Amino acid sequence: MVAPGLAEIFYYLGFIVVATLVPIIALFLIVTPRDAKPSPMKLETYEAGQMPSGRGRTRFIIQYYPYLLIFVIYDVVAMFLFAWALTLRTLQPPGSGTWPILIFMGVLLVPLAYSIHLASQRDLW
Amino acid sequence: MADPISDPIGFSLEIMTSPLFFKVAVFPGLTSIGIIIALFIWLDRKITARVQLRVGPLYASPLGGVLQSFADLIKFAFKELFIPRNADKFFFVAAPVLALIGGAGLVGLIPFTPEWQISNLELGLPAFLAFVTLSPMLILLAGWSANSKYPFIGGLRSLFQQTAYEIPLWLSAIGVVMMAGTMNLIGIVQAQAKPWYVFPGMYIPGWYIIPQALGALLFFITATAEMERIPFDLPEAEPEIIMGWQAEYPGFLFMSAAGASFVRLYAFSALFSVLYLGGWMGPAPVPALLWTAIKIIIVSSLIILLRATFPRVRIDQLLRAGWTYLLGLAFLNIVITYLLVVGPRI
Numbered sequence: 422m423v424a425p426g427l428a429e430i431f432y433y434l435g436f437i438v439v440a441t442l443v444p445i446i447a448l449f450l451i452v453t454p455r456d457a458k459p460s461p462m463k464l465e466t467y468e469a470g471q472m473p474s475g476r477g478r479t480r481f482i483i484q485y486y487p488y489l490l491i492f493v494i495y496d497v498v499a500m501f502l503f504a505w506a507l508t509l510r511t512l513q514p515p516g517s518g519t520w521p522i523l524i525f526m527g528v529l530l531v532p533l534a535y536s537i538h539l540a541s542q543r544d545l546w
Numbered sequence: 547m548a549d550p551i552s553d554p555i556g557f558s559l560e561i562m563t564s565p566l567f568f569k570v571a572v573f574p575g576l577t578s579i580g581i582i583i584a585l586f587i588w589l590d591r592k593i594t595a596r597v598q599l600r601v602g603p604l605y606a607s608p609l610g611g612v613l614q615s616f617a618d619l620i621k622f623a624f625k626e627l628f629i630p631r632n633a634d635k636f637f638f639v640a641a642p643v644l645a646l647i648g649g650a651g652l653v654g655l656i657p658f659t660p661e662w663q664i665s666n667l668e669l670g671l672p673a674f675l676a677f678v679t680l681s682p683m684l685i686l687l688a689g690w691s692a693n694s695k696y697p698f699i700g701g702l703r704s705l706f707q708q709t710a711y712e713i714p715l716w717l718s719a720i721g722v723v724m725m726a727g728t729m730n731l732i733g734i735v736q737a738q739a740k741p742w743y744v745f746p747g748m749y750i751p752g753w754y755i756i757p758q759a760l761g762a763l764l765f766f767i768t769a770t771a772e773m774e775r776i777p778f779d780l781p782e783a784e785p786e787i788i789m790g791w792q793a794e795y796p797g798f799l800f801m802s803a804a805g806a807s808f809v810r811l812y813a814f815s816a817l818f819s820v821l822y823l824g825g826w827m828g829p830a831p832v833p834a835l836l837w838t839a840i841k842i843i844i845v846s847s848l849i850i851l852l853r854a855t856f857p858r859v860r861i862d863q864l865l866r867a868g869w870t871y872l873l874g875l876a877f878l879n880i881v882i883t884y885l886l887v888v889g890p891r892i
Contacts, residue, residue, distance in 0.1 A: 429666050439571070451623050451624075458626070477632060485862070488709045492713070503723060507727065537869050
């Protein structure tokens with residue numbers, strides 16, 4: 422007999438497996454009876470009615486790249502805040518976790534503000 | 547329990563009639579998800595049409611074209627599946643199907659009532675939000691594998707859009723965790739059970755929409771951005787980049803790609819009603835499941851109304867607003883919640 426919490430995870434994984442099988446079976450049922458008639462024109466990519474030219478995966482100016490860099494760091498910070506929020510009601514005495522989280526956020530938010538300031542200057546990038 | 551080897555028929559019958567199988571296969575599982583998506587697509591078209599003084603789907607049933615999506619489904623199923631010449635075939639097919647599966651995985655975590663839930667995970671809320679994070683990756687994968695310019699631009703836009711809304715989404719959900727002291731979705735609903743007495747004889751329901759009004763608004767906005775619906779539908783953007791990442795998809799794959807967005811509409815409306823509107827709770831004569839349904843329909847209709855009335859934001863506007871206003875308001879919401887829960891002391 423497995424623990425209740427573990428059983429729920431197994432139910433969930435089972436549900437995902439069933440949910441994976443259904444669209445795959447549907448896809449096979451749809452694909453197999455068809456007589457595919459591909460033609461060169463049909464297999465071209467769509468470029469608003471023109472004949473496609475050049476590579477599909479073109480070079481692309483990534484203007485907002487710095488936001489991606491900040492995101493990678495601060496998405497993890499949100500995780501740490503979840504751990505604090507979960508224990509907020511049970512901490513004794515109440516509010517004893519507040520100074521650490523304030524220092525943590527103070528250390529992290531000042532660089533965040535500066536990096537957003539830099540990221541919004543798009544002529545730099 | 548019948549033996550699977552000596553009595554396979556009895557074994558299969560026992561599995562088919564077990565409550566868990568019913569949950570996975572019928573409600574709240576796969577069959578109901580399919581039917582509800584079709585109805586949501588109809589609702590979306592009908593509300594948008596009504597706002598724009600059109601009629602919308604009309605002929606597919608006596609009841610205002612409610613069967614139109616099912617007719618569309620049959621039509622899509624018989625379309626030819628062809629894949630662009632230089633596309634990465636496996637990922638091109640896998641991305642929309644995985645998006646659909648990811649959407650179903652979201653619905654599997656939602657407690658419609660305590661009995662009608664597939665999986666009651668202890669960390670239900672972060673599991674939901676973590677599953678949501680996958681979808682921009684799948685959109686980028688779809689855009690990259692199509693080897694075409696419009697899908698590629700759409701996929702990159704999806705990635706940038708995620709950076710704008712993801713952190714405010716998590717931070718607005720933190721307010722609920724601070725109030726409830728649990729991340730279990732059933733626990734969050736039960737924490738909203740206690741009503742507030744305004745004065746003797748009069749009380750209002752203790753739903754978190756009232757103390758978490760700012761958080762609920764932020765969650766609503768960022769969830770709309772996550773679903774890529776119209777004020778924030780930059781990866782699709784029909785007039786600009788011609789359905790973006792969905793541009794190259796034929797038939798059934800297009801149906802999966804478009805349907806995935808509606809599964810997420812369904813799942814997010816359900817999550818909003820669980821987090822902020824007290825889930826299945828409501829006055830007694832109406833059954834609990836009906837309360838959940840009513841709340842989901844109200845929330846999703848609001849999201850659809852946004853689609854019918856708002857123009858699309860530009861991507862630099864979205865990024866700037868996400869990283870300044872939404873993030874700042876999310877931190878303000880955490881401070882307000884702290885004052886409500888612990889009081890003005892450190």
